[in-house]
Amino acid sequence: MSDAHAARRERLREHCGAVGADAALITSAANVRYLTGCAPCGATLLLTRERALLALPADLPPDDTGEHPYADDLAHLAAAPDEDTAATATAAALTLGVGHLVVEDHDLTVSRHRALSAQAAGVRFSDLDFAVERQRVIKDEYEIGDLRIAAEIADQALGELLESILVGRTERHLAMELERRMIDHGADRAAFPVSVGTGSHSGRAGHPPTDRRVEEGDFLTVSLGAQYRGYAVSTARTFVIGAAPATWQVELHRLVFEAQRAGREALGPGVPAAAADRAARDILQAAGHLESPPRPLGHGVGLEVREAPRLGPADMGKLDNRVPVTVGPGVHLPGKGGVRIEDTLVVRPLEEGGPELLTITTKELLAL
Amino acid sequence: MSDAHAARRERLREHCGAVGADAALITSAANVRYLTGCAPCGATLLLTRERALLALPADLPPDDTGEHPYADDLAHLAAAPDEDTAATATAAALTLGVGHLVVEDHDLTVSRHRALSAQAAGVRFSDLDFAVERQRVIKDEYEIGDLRIAAEIADQALGELLESILVGRTERHLAMELERRMIDHGADRAAFPVSVGTGSHSGRAGHPPTDRRVEEGDFLTVSLGAQYRGYAVSTARTFVIGAAPATWQVELHRLVFEAQRAGREALGPGVPAAAADRAARDILQAAGHLESPPRPLGHGVGLEVREAPRLGPADMGKLDNRVPVTVGPGVHLPGKGGVRIEDTLVVRPLEEGGPELLTITTKELLAL
Numbered sequence: 261m262s263d264a265h266a267a268r269r270e271r272l273r274e275h276c277g278a279v280g281a282d283a284a285l286i287t288s289a290a291n292v293r294y295l296t297g298c299a300p301c302g303a304t305l306l307l308t309r310e311r312a313l314l315a316l317p318a319d320l321p322p323d324d325t326g327e328h329p330y331a332d333d334l335a336h337l338a339a340a341p342d343e344d345t346a347a348t349a350t351a352a353a354l355t356l357g358v359g360h361l362v363v364e365d366h367d368l369t370v371s372r373h374r375a376l377s378a379q380a381a382g383v384r385f386s387d388l389d390f391a392v393e394r395q396r397v398i399k400d401e402y403e404i405g406d407l408r409i410a411a412e413i414a415d416q417a418l419g420e421l422l423e424s425i426l427v428g429r430t431e432r433h434l435a436m437e438l439e440r441r442m443i444d445h446g447a448d449r450a451a452f453p454v455s456v457g458t459g460s461h462s463g464r465a466g467h468p469p470t471d472r473r474v475e476e477g478d479f480l481t482v483s484l485g486a487q488y489r490g491y492a493v494s495t496a497r498t499f500v501i502g503a504a505p506a507t508w509q510v511e512l513h514r515l516v517f518e519a520q521r522a523g524r525e526a527l528g529p530g531v532p533a534a535a536a537d538r539a540a541r542d543i544l545q546a547a548g549h550l551e552s553p554p555r556p557l558g559h560g561v562g563l564e565v566r567e568a569p570r571l572g573p574a575d576m577g578k579l580d581n582r583v584p585v586t587v588g589p590g591v592h593l594p595g596k597g598g599v600r601i602e603d604t605l606v607v608r609p610l611e612e613g614g615p616e617l618l619t620i621t622t623k624e625l626l627a628l
Numbered sequence: 629m630s631d632a633h634a635a636r637r638e639r640l641r642e643h644c645g646a647v648g649a650d651a652a653l654i655t656s657a658a659n660v661r662y663l664t665g666c667a668p669c670g671a672t673l674l675l676t677r678e679r680a681l682l683a684l685p686a687d688l689p690p691d692d693t694g695e696h697p698y699a700d701d702l703a704h705l706a707a708a709p710d711e712d713t714a715a716t717a718t719a720a721a722l723t724l725g726v727g728h729l730v731v732e733d734h735d736l737t738v739s740r741h742r743a744l745s746a747q748a749a750g751v752r753f754s755d756l757d758f759a760v761e762r763q764r765v766i767k768d769e770y771e772i773g774d775l776r777i778a779a780e781i782a783d784q785a786l787g788e789l790l791e792s793i794l795v796g797r798t799e800r801h802l803a804m805e806l807e808r809r810m811i812d813h814g815a816d817r818a819a820f821p822v823s824v825g826t827g828s829h830s831g832r833a834g835h836p837p838t839d840r841r842v843e844e845g846d847f848l849t850v851s852l853g854a855q856y857r858g859y860a861v862s863t864a865r866t867f868v869i870g871a872a873p874a875t876w877q878v879e880l881h882r883l884v885f886e887a888q889r890a891g892r893e894a895l896g897p898g899v900p901a902a903a904a905d906r907a908a909r910d911i912l913q914a915a916g917h918l919e920s921p922p923r924p925l926g927h928g929v930g931l932e933v934r935e936a937p938r939l940g941p942a943d944m945g946k947l948d949n950r951v952p953v954t955v956g957p958g959v960h961l962p963g964k965g966g967v968r969i970e971d972t973l974v975v976r977p978l979e980e981g982g983p984e985l986l987t988i989t990t991k992e993l994l995a996l
Contacts, residue, residue: 318921341921365738370731370755373738387738432811440804553686553709 264402265297268395269312275391276307281362283308283353284388285376287346288367290563291392293490296334306349308356315339315348350376353383362388397560397568398582403491404606407561407584410447410488411604411618414495417441418482418621426628427476427501431456431469434482442486451485451492451565462498463590463598465555476502479509479597480628481590485565492565494586495619496602499626512591513625516599519543519589520623523557523571527607527615529581533569540589541573549591558586561604583607584618632770633665636763637680643759644675649730651676651721652756653744655714656735658931659760661858664702674717676724683707683716718744721751730756765928765936766950771859772974775929775952778815778856779972779986782863785809786850786989794996795844795869799824799837802850810854819853819860819933830866831958831966833923844870847877847965848996849958853933860933862954863987864970867994880959881993884967887911887957888991891925891939895975895983897949901937908957909941917959926954929972951975952986 272295276284286292286305292314293299295307302317314336339348346368353361361380363373365387377385399407417438426434435454442450457467462479474480483496498516500509523540537557544551556572561584569577571585579585588602601623606616640663644652654660654673660682661667663675670685682704707716714736721729729748731741733755745753767775785806794802803822810818825835830847842848851864866884868877891908905925912919924940929952937945939953947953956970969991974984 319923365742368738370733370736370738370741374733433808436804436808436811440801440808443800443804555687 264400265295269295269307271395272307272392273309276362281360282358283361285346285349285361285363288364294392294396294563299490302345304345304349306352308358313337313352315345317345344372346372346376347379350380354380358383360384362386364388393568396562398580399562399584406489406491407493408618410486410491410493413442413445413447413486413488414484414493415619415621416445422628426474428473430471430473431458432471435469438484447486447488449487451487451494455483457481460595460597463592463600465590465600474501481600490563492561493604493618494561494565494602495604496588496600497621498599498601499628501628503627505625505627513599515547516589516591516601517623520587520601523587523589524605524615527579527605529579529607529609531579533571533575533577533579534573536587537571537573544589544591558588560585579607581607581609632768633663637663637675639763640675640760641677644730649728650726651729653714653717653729653731656732662760662764662931667858670713672713672717674720676726681705681720683713685713712740714740714744715747718748722748726751728752730754732756761936764930766948767930767952774857774859775861776986778854778859778861781810781813781815781854781856782852782861783987783989784813790996794842796841798839798841799826800839803837806852815854815856817855819855823851825849828963828965831960831968833958833968842869849968858931860929861972861986862929862933862970863972864956864968865989866967866969867996869996871995873993873995881967883915884957884959884969885991888955888969891955891957892973892983895947895973897947897975897977899947901939901943901945901947902941904955905939905941912957912959926956928953947975949975949977
């Protein structure tokens, strides 16, 4: 893996060369992890033409995976107590004669940026402008391997839940249990707060679990994601409680299922990012379900659970091979409930079998 | 409560007047909550001399407490889809003729600040410089009431854990159970990831729970905090597993207990913030326990689980009446384990009985 990280740093060096910078100062936690493989909270990476230096907080909290807190093949510096690691790294840049430093304007606060500029008065600062985020969009096979494991963990947790008794339990308890099961199966953590919505809460995106109990006849929407070695996936399913779903439930589930399938099938290298959203939205709109404002169908996943690209009606750009995205349409009927179905898939060309489905739990309308 | 929020906004208006600003743009989530009572993710408050306007995200996620997403006594604006609420609020400031706007440089990223400055080219921007954070240090009785409930919740969860069988269970499971119990007792959430360390992991601050199982003879350190209506407390206790603690365990526990008591007793209005740290540290150092770098004894709590003031050896300033702080010394002997004992207390004058202990679980060395 350290070869992969070195290759990623080399690509960032090429970017720095292209914009005339001597070095990059990386403060975004996801970007530091991407470029070094390590995730200590508050670390800063200084990448010059020849060197990669990791500045670590004085009072280094343990890594969230419980693993080695820093990559042992990387030179590192310890910040003084209370010192910002970005200041430690900037001091090193000064020592190394850096004259033009690119920094992450979207991550640094105005206060931190001001302090660094004052510290390095002779140095020119410019904005890295999401160069690392752009680099992160297309995943290598190491990353896809971690995403696959994250998806397996979420699927296992969900599968176990489906085998248990659900009637009478609260949304909160089901959400906690799913989180616990993901951690039992090896997740670093839940990638986002697990959402469980039953009855009139079903089908709502990001519904925070309440004390409402699961009842016979309810729709039950479960939305969960595991994070494994930093990589996050997201999935959602909707089931019905009891033996006989109502006609409206069967029809609404079929509609969202069709929309989600159309979205999945529209994914491919070279396809506009908005195409999958359109494919799914057309089906829902034809049935009279208009969302206002429209919620994008999906988004990229990786070291952040929501990253580029976005799959919304107004999103420009085309998808690339090896880009993992979520596809998750939903319909919520106020007071009644609804359906949400979401997968994480990796964009692949047709020659390789088309989109690779990572979250493989069945999308049928199971009656539990 | 809305009177209390209005009074807080009035104090901020006074600050704006004193620095010659026409309005303040508040983007920090904790500060927005403090000034309005509402906690929608991504909201921005514009406070002018006459008005308080809350800009809300277009796709407003539900409030994390599941309660009303915004204060209904406050005027509010909805951002356009994908629009930064700070931009929405800045547009309103322009309409209202604001010429000098104070913003939170410690919260705004360089990118956001640049976008706002470009949007409001004729407006002077200056830094609010933690004015709201300074205002938040001394709590009113509404806030202390919420902190008291948060402490009760943490105590209840801990008390229930002590009644259960512990031997053979993993740190991870105990941590998950404590979190679940806090939520069952009404917490919004855990104020920070629950830390459970057994055996050689005991006594470590912020130890992330592992799959290590509790064994006979172990020290067991549990560190947890509840968040209630946004207000967070923090507490830690160390117990011993099995009937007969070893002599070193009894002695180490007594030492940390004495240090923690000395720290608590040193709290008072007008007392230097460093005094409690010194009182506790002197006792640990006299017994040969030196920390390098020194970890501060404690810190303020409130809408953030770690806020001003800090109680470290080098911290200046004096404590005030009605400032809630943590007092939590610890000793960790590598390979062997250790003890950490932490409370949340409110600084009160001697006439009112001295520091008010919020986290009341016993600090004896219980053999479980």
